[in-house]
Amino acid sequence: MSQLTFQEAVIQGISEEMERDERIFHLGQDIGPIYNGAMHSAKGLGAKFGPRRIIQTPISESAMVGAGIGAALAGRRPIVQLMFAEFLGLGLTPLACDAAAMWYKSDGTVSVPLVIRVLYGAGPHRGHSEDYQAWVASVPGIKVAMPSCPRDAKGLMKAALRDNNPVVFFEHMALYHGARQEVPEEDYVVPLGEAEIKSEGSDVTIVATALMAQQALKAAEQLRGEGISAEVVDPRSIVPMDIETVRRSVAKTRRLVVVSESWKTGDPLSDLTASIAEDLAGNAPLKIARVGLQNTPRPFAMPLARAAMPNVQTITEAVRRITESS
């Protein structure tokens, strides 16, 4: 075991897989040994693997995504780093309209083993924080990973690189150079589509990913002091969504709070909430609350940005709202 940051864990996962599999190469802007990627997101990879496997590109997201898809079709297993989730839109048509559909539309003859990396999330950066997970999660055929800690980040990255489908991998900037965690040195993966119960509880289920999962754990700690037992479920991948684990938890607690750094409008967790309601609402009373980003563009000034975002306080308030009244 070694103590790694989120960023170190992601890179270790990539590095291990690149050593195992010659077909993997990494495409991106400024990812070579001079700059090592935005926020050091490719640190050491250029020096280790050289310019034939760590390939720098001009600022051309649409061509970069397309190039990743094409190389995947021709037998490679590319990683394309788009720097920030904001830039996903620039490469969305080849990814969402073409790559996502290829397996199904080709009747199972064409697969696209491609990992797209993006940084996002409110944190140290004064920009580029927008969480555009809904853009990619709303199209069938794209997997979406949103890890909340170094161990999951490495395991999910290794799973993504062994998957035969397009995977968009979200790397949260507030977690990136944050807390270290014990990360196994032996080979392991965290399968896409497998939630983890990060904290057990019996009164209410809180579902959250990435930074919000960390906030939910803090909220659960605080609530425990008030005599409320919260179970925190981290889906770890938004697509595929492990509805079964959430369903089992909510069947027990009958109370569900979903917390998202994204807007509630079009939020994939709102979709999860609807599915849970569909499955469980008929059996007995079911209480639901959603916590998300204020439904406006993200404000800039720090006090505004903080107030627009969900946090420990808004999570605990939502939990109290659906526990006190019953």
Added chain:
Amino acid sequence: MTPDANLLTSLYHLVAKGRVLESLLGKLPGFHPGVGEEGVVVGAFFGLKDSDYIAPHYRGALLAAHMRGADLRRLIAGVLGKVTSYSRGRVRGDICLPLQFNTLGMFSGVLGNPLNISTGIALAASLDGKQGVVVTSFGEGTSNLGAFHESLNLAACLALPIVYICQNNGYAMSTRTDYALKCASVADRAQGYGMPGIRVEGNDVVAMHQAVQSAVARARAGEGPTLIDAVTYRISGHYSADPNDYQPKDERASWLKKDPLLLLKARLQAQGVMTEAQLNEIEKAAEAEITQAIAEAQADPDPGLEVLGPDDLYSPVLERVA
């Protein structure tokens, strides 16, 4: 360079077949026929290795896929959404092609995506280091998309083995090339990317073939991409039901005289390669073959609902670690 009789004969077989295919399929609803543009298609994709990849423009896509070995009846079944098609009816087969023939089609209706994606296939070919090349074609309308700019620039930066062919038929739907492009030729744009740009009379299938082959040789030798502006004319409407009444009569009349099939026939006769009777014989054989393929495809069954495959969203295989 004088092309030999065998080459001319092979090209003629394909252009004649293309003409019948585009004319007959143009009678089906919603088809985007390429009558008059067969010279570009045949010239672009003839003479490649099986291991090379192509990504043809949607106009003429079936002819291109057939040239790569795809079965005509199954391709046409794809246009009709029949279960005998390569996708069993899951994708529109008029624009999406079977990749098992190293032929990339459109998995959506978004122009420019195949340009990006074929550039990635060229990147893989470059990494493989086996002298493989990619030949892709697209309309002049698509050359106004960001995807065109990004792809060509990226291919130039990485010296990728790819040939970009603009099938310039004068019209993007109803928008004329002289309205939407202010350079004299699409080939002029190549200068901005630091690659050769060549303008070719696309209706001269021999000139077209020779231009593409020299660009292919350049790509194979590791010297990077080339842009070819293949000038042709859209005799068909944009799609089957388009009255195409916006093409000026005199313009159309002058291009009809430069029909690629007529030009090639005249050349074959002038060089004494074939007589008019022999040429007509080949056209008749093509017509019979394609008429039969259409009839068979039309008689093929629609897909059963088992093809819906609601759980068939992902490739299930997790890659085994070596």
